Amino acid sequence: MADIEDITGWRDEYRDLEARWDDEWVAYLDQFVNQIRPKVHVSQVLHFIKVLLENEDTLAAMKEVAEWEKLMDARGPFRDDAPEMELYPKDAVVMMNEFWPWFCFKAGYPPVYAAFRLAGVDVASDILRGDLPGVQSPETRAFLLKRYAFILRAGEEGDLA
DSSP: OOOOOOOTTHHHHHHHHHHHOOHHHHHHHHTTTTOOOSOEEHHHHHHHHHHHHHSHHHHHHHHHHHHHHHHHHHHOOOOTTSGGGGGOOHHHHHHHHHHHHHHHHHHTOOOOHIIIIIIIHHHHHHHHTTSSOOTTOHHHHHHHHHHTTTTEEOSOTTOOO
16 A cells, blocks of 8 residues: 555645646546446555544544534434535535545555545544544444445455455
8 A cells, every 4th residue: 555644735736636637647537437346445445544534634624524424413414505504514525525536546546436435434424423433443344344345345455356
C-alpha cells in the first residue's frame, strides 16, 4: 500500500487532476467503471478510514457528516424545505466526494464508490459516533466484511478473488 499518511495539498492536487483530465487520470477512473469485481480488499478500506480519521481537515468533515447522520437517524429523512436542511453539511459532503477518488488514485486502489465513499465513510461515521470501536478493531473489520460482503473481501491483498 502506498504511503500517503500526509495528505497535505490533496485538494489542490485533486482539482488539478480534474482540471487536466489527462490520459493517466481518465484511464485510472475508467478501468473500474460499472464493474464490481474484483472485490476490494478490506485492508484498503480500513486504510482509507484511518487516513480520514487521522487528518485534521478530513476528520473535521467526517465529524460534520457523523452529526448529520445522527440527526437523520433520530428525526429524518427531511423534506428539502425542512428547517433541519439548514444543518446539512454540504461542504463536508463535497469534500468526501472529492477526497475518496484522490485517495484511491494516490494509493493505487481501485476507485470503487461503494467500497470507499459508501462503506468507508459510513464506517468512519460509525466509529466517530461510538457505534464501532476503532479502525484497528477486529469488530470493525468483521462489520465491514459482513455488511459490505458484496464489494469487500478478506483474502490475500494481492489476489483477485
